[in-house]
Amino acid sequence: MTAPEWMKPASYGAVLGAIALAVIGFTAGGWMTAKAADEMASAKARSEVLAALVPICVVQSEQDPQMQETMANMKAARTYERDDMLMKAGWATMPGSAEPNRAVASACMDRLAKTF
Template sequence: MAFDAIAVTVIGFNWSDLVTGSTAQQMAVEQSRTDVIAALTSICVDQSKRDPQLAERVALLKGASSYKRSDTVMENGWATMPGTSEGNRLVAVACAAKVGV
């Protein structure tokens, strides 16, 4: 009987979608972070579209090396969300990919 319980537990966690509470919590935190970055990226893209110097700034963005593009977005202020004083680096990376297309 005890062997059956152990076997079901091992099989359940190894071959199915069962996870521990801490793993489920970690997965939820990661998904939440992803969802927030996606939502804030939409705001960043919208702010870029409202920039009167959009054309020249997008040209600079496209000319920048891939690892400098997020810096350009941060310098433009597009990744600074309303009510905050600093830009968000993760938002800037995602925003640069969308604006620089």
């Protein structure tokens, strides 16, 4: 059985149209793969959790009787040492946790740095 003559250009058009649709959809149309969507959702969740934990760190720093001394030491320290100092002070250790959280310490230090 032979295909009609018009079938060949229609087949090429359908294939090229499908490719164009996929390219446009993934670049300008906002489509994404499941992996990319999972990565974006995980990043957003981490960001939101961090935003919720930073105020706890700030309150813990305000309740520390040695806050002024610790803040003065942090101000005198190098920038890369400050997160470790904040973690040693215990401000980045969240209630119910035994270990300080480095991401919370870094974000908290950014917030506290605005005060000194």
